[in-house]
Amino acid sequence: MGTTESAAASLDAEVLRQRLDQLAQREGVRRWDLGASCSTDTSVQVDRGEAKQMKGAQRSAITLRVWNDDGLVGITSTSDLSDAGLARALAGARDASAYGNVDEVPDFSPLATAPLPVLEQPLRPAVSILSLLDTLKEAERDLLGRHPAIGTVPYNGLAQRSSDRLYINSDGACRQQRLTTASLYLYARAEEAGRKPRSSGAVRLAYGASDLDVAGCVQEAAERTIAHLDYAPIATGRYTCVFTPEAFLDLIGAFSSLFNARAVLDGVSLSRRESLGEQLAVPFFSLHDNGLNPANVGAAAFDGEGTPTGRLSLVEGGVLRHFLHSEATARAFGVAPTGHAGLGAKVSVGPDWFEIGPTPGSDGGARGLDRFASGAGGSDGLVVIDSLSALHAGVKASQGSFSLPFDGWLVEGGTARSIEAATVAGDIRTLLKAIVGFEGQAKVTPDGLCPHVWVEGLSITGDA
Amino acid sequence: MVVSPPTGAPAGTALTLSPAALGDPAWRSVLEPLLASGRSAGADLVEVFLERSDHLGLLAEQDSITSVSPAFGAGAGLRVFLGDRDGFVSTNDLSAAGLRAALEQALGMLGLVLPAHTGGGFDGLPELRDFAATKDGWLPSCPSLAEATSRLLEGTDRLQAHGHHLQVRRGSYARDWQEVLVAASDGTFARDVRLHQSVGLNVLAADGDHRASLGRRYGTSDSPDDLRRWDVEAAAVEVCSSAGTMLYADYVEAGQFPVVLANRFGGVIFHEACGHLLETTQVERATTPFADMVGQAIAHPSLTAIDEGLTAGAFGSLAMDDEGMEPQRTVLIENGVLQRFLSDRAGERRTGHPRTGSGRRQSHAFAAASRMRNTYIAAGPHSPEDLIASVDKGLYCKSMGGGSVGPTGQFNFAVEEGYLIENGTLTKPVKGATLIGDAKEVMPRISMCANDLELAAGFCGSVSGSIFVTVGQPHIKVDTITVGGR
Numbered sequence: 001m002g003t004t005e006s007a008a009a010s011l012d013a014e015v016l017r018q019r020l021d022q023l024a025q026r027e028g029v030r031r032w033d034l035g036a037s038c039s040t041d042t043s044v045q046v047d048r049g050e051a052k053q054m055k056g057a058q059r060s061a062i063t064l065r066v067w068n069d070d071g072l073v074g075i076t077s078t079s080d081l082s083d084a085g086l087a088r089a090l091a092g093a094r095d096a097s098a099y100g101n102v103d104e105v106p107d108f109s110p111l112a113t114a115p116l117p118v119l120e121q122p123l124r125p126a127v128s129i130l131s132l133l134d135t136l137k138e139a140e141r142d143l144l145g146r147h148p149a150i151g152t153v154p155y156n157g158l159a160q161r162s163s164d165r166l167y168i169n170s171d172g173a174c175r176q177q178r179l180t181t182a183s184l185y186l187y188a189r190a191e192e193a194g195r196k197p198r199s200s201g202a203v204r205l206a207y208g209a210s211d212l213d214v215a216g217c218v219q220e221a222a223e224r225t226i227a228h229l230d231y232a233p234i235a236t237g238r239y240t241c242v243f244t245p246e247a248f249l250d251l252i253g254a255f256s257s258l259f260n261a262r263a264v265l266d267g268v269s270l271s272r273r274e275s276l277g278e279q280l281a282v283p284f285f286s287l288h289d290n291g292l293n294p295a296n297v298g299a300a301a302f303d304g305e306g307t308p309t310g311r312l313s314l315v316e317g318g319v320l321r322h323f324l325h326s327e328a329t330a331r332a333f334g335v336a337p338t339g340h341a342g343l344g345a346k347v348s349v350g351p352d353w354f355e356i357g358p359t360p361g362s363d364g365g366a367r368g369l370d371r372f373a374s375g376a377g378g379s380d381g382l383v384v385i386d387s388l389s390a391l392h393a394g395v396k397a398s399q400g401s402f403s404l405p406f407d408g409w410l411v412e413g414g415t416a417r418s419i420e421a422a423t424v425a426g427d428i429r430t431l432l433k434a435i436v437g438f439e440g441q442a443k444v445t446p447d448g449l450c451p452h453v454w455v456e457g458l459s460i461t462g463d464a
Numbered sequence: 465m466v467v468s469p470p471t472g473a474p475a476g477t478a479l480t481l482s483p484a485a486l487g488d489p490a491w492r493s494v495l496e497p498l499l500a501s502g503r504s505a506g507a508d509l510v511e512v513f514l515e516r517s518d519h520l521g522l523l524a525e526q527d528s529i530t531s532v533s534p535a536f537g538a539g540a541g542l543r544v545f546l547g548d549r550d551g552f553v554s555t556n557d558l559s560a561a562g563l564r565a566a567l568e569q570a571l572g573m574l575g576l577v578l579p580a581h582t583g584g585g586f587d588g589l590p591e592l593r594d595f596a597a598t599k600d601g602w603l604p605s606c607p608s609l610a611e612a613t614s615r616l617l618e619g620t621d622r623l624q625a626h627g628h629h630l631q632v633r634r635g636s637y638a639r640d641w642q643e644v645l646v647a648a649s650d651g652t653f654a655r656d657v658r659l660h661q662s663v664g665l666n667v668l669a670a671d672g673d674h675r676a677s678l679g680r681r682y683g684t685s686d687s688p689d690d691l692r693r694w695d696v697e698a699a700a701v702e703v704c705s706s707a708g709t710m711l712y713a714d715y716v717e718a719g720q721f722p723v724v725l726a727n728r729f730g731g732v733i734f735h736e737a738c739g740h741l742l743e744t745t746q747v748e749r750a751t752t753p754f755a756d757m758v759g760q761a762i763a764h765p766s767l768t769a770i771d772e773g774l775t776a777g778a779f780g781s782l783a784m785d786d787e788g789m790e791p792q793r794t795v796l797i798e799n800g801v802l803q804r805f806l807s808d809r810a811g812e813r814r815t816g817h818p819r820t821g822s823g824r825r826q827s828h829a830f831a832a833a834s835r836m837r838n839t840y841i842a843a844g845p846h847s848p849e850d851l852i853a854s855v856d857k858g859l860y861c862k863s864m865g866g867g868s869v870g871p872t873g874q875f876n877f878a879v880e881e882g883y884l885i886e887n888g889t890l891t892k893p894v895k896g897a898t899l900i901g902d903a904k905e906v907m908p909r910i911s912m913c914a915n916d917l918e919l920a921a922g923f924c925g926s927v928s929g930s931i932f933v934t935v936g937q938p939h940i941k942v943d944t945i946t947v948g949g950r
Contacts, residue, residue, distance in 0.1 A: 047748065054573035056553040056566070057829060061537075079537035079556045088536065096532040099613055103528055129573050154749035154871050189751060189871050196902065197753075197872040236718050266525065267632045268668055268677075346523065346531035393866035393878040394898050398632075398668050399675040401715070403898040403948050405876045421874060423898050423948025425718070461718035461948040 009038040009058070011164045013176050019083065023090050024066075024170065031067035032090075033108060033169035035304050035343040036060075036081070042126065043159035044133045046140050048152065051133055062086070063343050065106075066093040072100025075345045096345065106347055109327040109337050112173035112306035117292055119301055123162075124180045124208025132158045132209060136184075139214050143188055146222035149229055153221075155187035155201065160209045167306040167343075175302045182209040186221040190229055198231065198418070200224035200386070200407065205297040205446055224386065227409065231418035234410050234462030239383040240436065241424065241458045242371045245443040245450035247385045247406070249354055252287070253447060254395040254402070255428045259289075259314045259322075261329035262349035268398045270429065271320065273333070280320045281432035284362030287315040289324060289340070291352030295444040299353070304343035309352060312338050317359045318432075324349050354448035358438055369439040369454055372414045381412035383460055385424060400427045422462040431455055486514055486645040486655055487594065494560050495647040496588055498567055502544055503585035503649050505576040509545040510567070511648040511809070513786060514538075514558070515828040517641065518603060524616040524635040527624075532609065539828035544570040548814045552831040589653040595783035596643065599657035603641045605688035606659070612637055615691055619665050622700035628708055632668035634679075637661070637691065640932075642827075646788035654788035660779065660932050661690045662921060665699050669707040676710040676895070678703060678863075678880060683779040683921025685932065690777075706863065706881050713893035716882060716949035722858035723899065723942050724851045724885065728920035729864050731935035733942075734769055734841050735924070736867040736875040737903045738762075742771075742796050743822075743834040744811025745927055751871045753904050757802050763907035765800040766844055773821060773837035779921035780837035780934040784821070787832050791821035796839075800908075808834040826929025833928040840936030844913025848939040851912050853888040859897060859947055860885050873903040898948040906945060914939035 016036060024032050038060040045052040063077045064086070074097030076089040136158040143153055160182040167175040187201030202220035206212045243251065255270075258280070263269035281287075290311040291299045302308055305327050313321045325333065326341030326349050342348040371382050385408045394404040403425040409416035436454035443450065495512055502510030516538045523531035540563055541554045551573030553566040568578045607615065619635035627633070640660045647653050666679030680703050684690040725733055738754075746752035754762055763769075773782045773791025784790050787809050795803045807815070808823030811834045823832035852860060860883040867877025879897035883890045919936035 051549050051573075052748070053831065054549075054551045055831065056551075056569045056573070058553075058555040058557060058562075058566075059829065060556045074532060075534075077533070077535035079539060081556075092534045092536075095609065096534055099529050099532045099609060101528055101530045104530070130575075152750045154751045187871060199871045344531065345533050389870065390866070390868045390876045390878070390898070393868070393876070396677060396896075398677045401896050403878070403896050403950075405874070405898065405900050405948070421900055421902070421946065423718075423876075423900060423946075425715075425896060425898070425948060425950045459718060459950040461946060463720070463946055 009040045009162045009164045010178070011036055011038050011166055013166050013168060013174055017168050017174065019086060023087055027090055027094065029066045029090060029094060031170050032065060033167070034062055034064045035165070035167050036062040037163060037165040039161055039163035041159060041161045042129045042132065043157055044129060044136050045157050046133070046136050049137060049141065054129055054133065056129070062089065064089045064093050065343065066090065066097055068094060068097040068100070071105055072097045072102065073106055073345065074098070074100055101346070104328055106328045107331070108169050108171055108173065109305040109307040111308060111337055112167070112169060114308055116175065116301045116308050117310065119292070119299055120294065121179060121299070122207050123178060124210065126160055126162060127209045132160065135209065135214060139184070139186060139218050142218045143186055143222055147190060147226050149190040149192045150188045150225060151191060153186055153188045156185060158184050158209065167302060167304070169306065173306050175306045177301050179298060180207055181298045182206050182212055184212050184214060184217050186217055188221050188225040190225050192229060198225065198228040200228055203446055207297060227416070228407060228418040231420045233420045233464035234422050234460060235464040236461045237380065238457050239380055239460050240377050240454065240456045241383045241385050242439065243385045243453045243455065245452065246445050247388050248356065248453045249445055249447045249450050250388050250391060251402070252354060252356065253351065254391045255397055256351045257397045259324055259351065260349050261323035261325045261333060264323060265329055265332060270398070270400050275320050276322070278320055279318050280315055281318040282435045283318040284358050285315060285318045285432065285435055286357055286359040288313050288355040289351050289353065290355050293353055293355060293449060295449065296353040303339045303341045305337065305341045305347065307337040307339040307341060309339035317362070324351060354450065356448065356450040357442050367437045369437050371411050371439060371452070374414050377411060381410050383419070384409045384411055384416065400429050402426060402428065420463055422460055425459045425461070431458070485516060486643050487596065491645060492589055494563065497582065498563055499647060499649040500582040500586040501578055502567055502571060504579045504582040505571050507544045507546055507571065507574070507576060509649055511543045511646065511787065513541040513828055514645040515540070516643045517827065520639045522612055522616055522637040524613070524620050526633055527617065527620060529613045529617065540566065541828040541831065542566045542570050543831055544574060545813065546574040546576065549574060550810060554829045586649050589647055590651050593654040596655050596657035602657060602659045602688050606639055607691045612691060615694065615696065619696050619700060622696055623665060623667055623704060626700050627667055627669065627704035629669045629671040629711060630667050631670040634666040635664070637663045644786065646786065648788065652788040654784050656783050658685065658782065659688065660685050663691060663694055665703045667703055667707045669711045671711060674711050676707050678707045678710060681921065683932065684777045685779055685781050687777055709893045710881055710895055713895045716859065716894035716897040716947060718949040719947060720944050721947050722855045723861055723945055723947065724855060724858065725861045725940050725942065726863065727916050727918045727936070727938050729922065729935060730861060730940065731840050731920065731937040732864045732867050732877050732922070734937060735836065735839055735935045736869045736877055737901065737906050738769070739771070739836050739839050740869050740926070741873060741903055742805050743836070744805050744807040744815045744817050745833045747805060747815045747817070748811065753873050754802055758804060760802060761800045762802045763797050763800040764910050766913055767797060767800055767907070767910050768795070768842040769797040769840070770795055770842060771806055771836050771839040775838050775919070778838045778919055778934045779932045782837065785823045786825045787823035789819055789821045789823065791837060794820045806834045806836065808832050824928060824931050826931055830928040833926070835926060835928060835931055836924060836933050838919060838934035838936070840917060840919060841913060841938065841940060843915050843917040843938045846912050846914045848914045848916055851914055851939050851941040852885055852890060854912065854941065855885045856887055858885040860890055874900065875903060876900045896949055900946050900948060906942060909943040909945070910940050911943050912941040
């Protein structure tokens with residue numbers, strides 16, 4: 001077939017640097033840095049055996065930051081990488097610098113020229129979009145055939161991306177990373193006569209479309225969906241809950257301001273400067289941020305300021321050990337940047353990829369917890385929280401509270417039955433100190449590595 | 465990757481930078497060959513969406529401006545239909561060669577090949593329908609950086625004046641200017657300029673272990689003076705009053721209760737519980753329980769719901785949708801009976817529901833989809849006090865947070881500011897409530913509508929990205945709903 005596949009995305013760092021040098025010289029700007037990226041994407045969606053939508057995209061973006069003669073910083077972002085676009089961006093950044101924050105002036109990261117970690121990231125060639133389509137059609141057909149109640153797979157997609165990103169500054173730093181990734185998601189909808197529809201799904205990531213675990217994704221989506229078919233309402237009350245790795249990582253991610261130096265300095269974190277060294281969780285709880293974990297598909301070697309990424313202990317033995325930092329927050333705390341910065345007028349800080357588990361030497365992961373064991377959870381049973389919804393609305397990170405709808409099961413006497421509709425509510429600080437233990441081995445998910453996590457005494461609201 | 469004038473443009477025209485760039489007649493000579501080529505290749509319909517954008521974001525914290533974030537860009541989205549299938553390609557490369565490469569890629573997705581020579585099937589573009597003819601002065605008429613930063617600092621200053629125990633005071637402003645040009649092989653050829661401004665105040669109040677974070681955001685469209693007209697004093701008073709009340713509020717008791725939802729952003733309940741399920745994208749996915757229920761009762765007889773893009777200055781209003789069609793006033797539900805769905809070009813081809821001027825997208829990077837505009841429940845005969853007086857024990861939701869709806873019709877939304885209703889009277893404030901329900905079950909339970917309809921600006925994220933919308937309603941009563949809490 002006559003399909004045209006786009007060439008792999010690429011940026012010429014040296015050419016970009018020369019153009020910026022010339023423009024900056026002309027405009028009298030002596031200090032600048034930039035982050036740039038370009039990408040090509042192709043993706044497909046299907047609907048009951050037919051192509052629903054096929055998409056392609058070529059994107060480019062640049063964020064340019066300049067320091068004016070008073071040392072204040074301004075930025076401008078654009079998708080226009082032409083000379084005219086860069087000139088306009090430079091002028092815009094200089095204008096914005098007149099309103100730069102005098103109380104906190106960003107600087108180049110002291111680690112912007114430090115050696116970068118070596119990542120094992122194979123660059124995979126793009127496959128044709130019709131090949132993507134065939135793969136997704138087959139996956140959908142397979143999933144539809146797993147159970148008569150599965151009638152559609154309303155949310156599905158198979159995508160591949162080639163991207164190139166770089167960081168350059170006027171002091172000579174130059175970072176560049178090329179990457180290919182692919183993703184597959186399948187969310188099925190199942191409905192039995194006289195009963196409400198149910199839905200669940202699965203996601204897979206890889207470096208190329210040919211590497212995707214399509215069969216595993218179909219299997220997991222089918223198992224999860226079928227496991228929610230037989231449902232019943234749950235009585236409102238307090239339960240011991242078992243979070244799946246995905247659900248617990250989502251919850252911790254929503255409260256990541258606990259570990260975020262930017263949020264601490266801004267006064268919107270539950271943590272304070274003095275919180276380092278305080279007991280945040282049960283003594284066997286360990287949390288690291290490690291974007292370099294080999295299982296993290298698409299890991300970044302450097303952050304928005306050019307700082308190398310790495311493994312950082314956030315909580316060890318339940319004690320808060322370190323915060324995530326940008327250049328500016330690290331300077332304020334008197335530590336080194338940690339590789340968690342964005343690039344902006346006010347530099348954001350965010351986590352990369354969490355590793356959660358028992359602290360070495362503790363017994364938190366070795367208690368033999370088994371949610372299907374007879375008697376687990378006592379007479380009320382256990383609530384397994386499979387996935388959380390509406391984190392954007394139901395989490396109040398600066399208050400520590402959450403009230404979230406979830407999909408899950410009530411496990412009584414070793415038998416699990418899906419819960420019709422319910423919410424789980426609590427306080428993150430209380431939750432972290434109410435962890436009973438970890439069950440099983442840690443599982444790799446798109447957001448991190450985590451085992452099942454048992455927590456006691458959470459409020460569940462149900463319909464029964 | 466470059467952005468350059470299209471082939472055929474007169475020398476010296478700054479097509480990539482001038483605010484009037486997409487109004488340049490030279491674009492016709494670029495677009496017509498593209499559309500003709502696509503039709504000659506065998507496509508049923510070819511659509512080109514060109515966009516130029518200019519954004520400004522500001523943040524004030526305490527008494528300082530801490531972020532000034534300008535951004536500008538340009539891009540194109542090309543969509544090709546063959547039967548009920550389509551291929552879509554977006555690009556930042558607006559050169560003639562770049563657009564032709566994008567078209568070739570989109571055609572290839574459908575098994576079509578660009579022909580060496582164009583044949584029939586396309587008669588050329590008609591005269592441009594220029595909805596932007598009087599709007600080219602909007603962007604330069606917006607507040608300058610100096611003026612906008614000054615207004616925001618006025619906001620954080622007013623928070624300080626009216627608030628207690630405020631640990632954080634924030635003001636934020638966003639100005640989004642967008643110029644679009646839509647050309648399609650069915651004769652669509654239209655241009656528009658949109659301007660959206662929103663400004664918000666947020667606080668975090670703290671006293672010992674008590675904490676409350678609250679905010680309010682206001683948004684309008686198509687009026688450069690809106691930031692100048694913003695009632696900063698009233699906004700600060702409202703935020704501080706709510707924060708002061710919620711700082712010491714207890715967590716809500718969980719259970720099944722009647723609830724009364726306030727007007728304005730209370731309309732998020734209809735948006736999430738029903739509105740999304742009346743978009744043809746949901747019919748296409750078979751994820752709406754209402755697909756075959758036009759003409760049937762799906763809600764309480766007291767409920768009439770409307771979606772339109774016409775209210776002057778409302779956040780979801782537009783002169784034309786992102787497929788070049790003028791918006792309509794679409795009655796979705798009348799006295800409880802489903803009247804029609806919101807539809808776009810793809811929705812009409814795939815489901816048969818006629819287009820309603822609801823084809824919307826965040827930017828050129830997204831294919832348009834049927835999306836809501838200004839969506840609200842119509843006013844009813846009661847006073848808000850009637851609704852509260854009718855409840856013995858329940859919850860009054862004065863201010864709502866965000867929400868969502870899933871593929872099974874299960875919806876949820878958070879309550880930012882709530883009060884118990886006891887014996888028909890508002891009593892103590894409560895926090896931490898999340899309302900959940902099922903669309904088919906809850907719509908018949910909206911049993912009373914008050915006479916105080918008001919709209920509120922919001923952002924809606926869905927298949928075609930994040931778009932500006934309005935939600936709205938009068939005070940309404942839901943007979944019973946699950947209130948998640950502690």
